[in-house]
Amino acid sequence: MVMEKNDVLVKVENLKKYFPIYGGILQKVVGYIYAVEDASFYIRKGETLGLVGESGSGKTTVGRILVKLEEPTEGKIFYNGSNVTNIKGSELKKYRRKAQIIFQDPYASLNPRMTIKDSIIEVMRVHHLHKGEEYNNALRLMEKVGLSEEHLYRFPHELSGGQRQRAVIARALAVEPEFLILDEPTASLDVSVQAQVLDLLKELQEKYNYTYLLITHNLAVVRYVSERTVIMYRGMWVETSRTKELFNKAEHPYTQALLKSVPIPDPEVKKDKFLISGEPPNPTTPVKGCPFADRCPYVMDVCKNEMPPIENVGDEHKVRCWLVTRK
């Protein structure tokens, strides 16, 4: 599949986000949480990009910045070629119609005192869409996500977890977006229901050419859904590639460790265990050198002091590791 440059819908360059820590009697800034140190990636139209990392890797913060729920400390976001990093007012409202986010817990994202119908129609009213046609449109959305008319009159607590997540997806689609940020969309669902929701998302993408950023810690889900993947560690991207290549030919020791740590539901698969010791570093100290250095089994002196440069190791496969640079 040959893609042209102008197919890129979302582009993120060197995104940084530091959260200030306040302390003392005067509540002065006493330090920072270095949540995101460097996130850079692009997503093509109609493509799914997986953003993978463990807790504290900064992946959720990146998602929140992308829908402008947080302001980045540094870096740029381009949407359809135009810089949306600092947009405000009506421009921002327009952007929000294009980019929607779906969170992990569907119960927390729905107003418990509103029926699904009211939740969906409210969104259309805010954006002045489908005047007079709101109800019919809500009905169409329900069908799109595999729910029926009766569900429109239910309150969130009257739906099961899977149905609730479908309702949240329906509401996100109400503004006719192009770009959906899926932040752990199935982490709170059971396996059998997770498969239903993942298939729904894939089906919607095929039909309507949505662009997805899938934020998750679940490598199996990423392999199933996304075409390309970015691995983040401690606020920094360490490897990115087409998903298939990443799973077969991971170059970064962290990616390798991650892949070998996932329990495989097949007792016949004998894995060569590659356990890494230790835990991710404290996010309140800025990273000097490679963020993975203190857990890496192949660590060298240079890793501790200097950030490894970006190396191209294949078609769209980039990695940041001194081992690769020095090979």
Next chain:
Amino acid sequence: MSEKVLEVKNLRVEFYTYRGIVKALNGVNLDLNKGEILGLAGETGSGKSVTGLSILRLLPQNARVVEGEIIFKGRDLLKIPEKEYNLLRGKEINAIFQDPHTYLNPVFTIGEQFRDILLSKKDSENNSSKVDDKKIEEIMVSALKDVKMPAVDRVLKMYPHELSGGMKQRVMLAIAFSLQPSLIIADEPTTALDVTIQAQVLEIMKELQRKYNTSIILITHDLGVIAETCQKVAVMYAGRIVEYGKVSDVFKNPLHPYTKGLMEALPRADVDVKVKSIPGTVPDLVSPPSGCAFHPRCPYAMEICKRQAPKPSYVKERVVECHLYS
């Protein structure tokens, strides 16, 4: 050949709620041999945690065991007086839960609460003897070394919030194994942890289990964890065990349509698979479906499935509750 540590017979548990009576367990039968790890798999509401809590006798107030026996080393745990059970719990049977944060007291140091636990169990063993402080110190240090805790002396003086999730769960493991119980109920012990940390914790658990020949019931929704950790697996659905057997058999050739469905619904990190979801949702246990509880979602449902609950069928070394096999 092997000695039976635990035998659960026809266990039925009900919860009394404002919505009505929730039939959480509808006749659970389980065997556990010495030194064996049994995985208890199932989705939310399948009754896997309730089974664990019943064995520990830690069910909430609104729950009641309606029927059944839990035989542990020849005695029915349900008939032992509370006082006596308190001595058993911790020494003979112990537990590890999902969220170590809720099970460690935030206002005491690790050392203080660990010592308290050991003291309470020690006293019971021999009321007259004065507690040997040095001995307790030794047990604590060796237990923490067992779980590969770095800087043990410092950890003993720390408060739970000073430790990371993985470290806290190691403390829980250390406490659970410190008195070398015969049985440990581990309820989603690694669910809250990152995969790289999960791998560390599971490795330590397996190592200690081998060292002390402990029997473990590992409750988890993660079939991957079961495949890598357990010898046997019991798959639960709507308060019953629908399939029970060796991990190698069940994963290779699942017999029950629900087990099959679960395996097919699972995306995998190691190979590309076509995922197939199970239609519908888990039943409401206030009014479970008639006959086999899985029949509304089952692709092989027959007439009899709607009317009659299947009896356990024995296929080789496996137990399956499905009309397809009776």
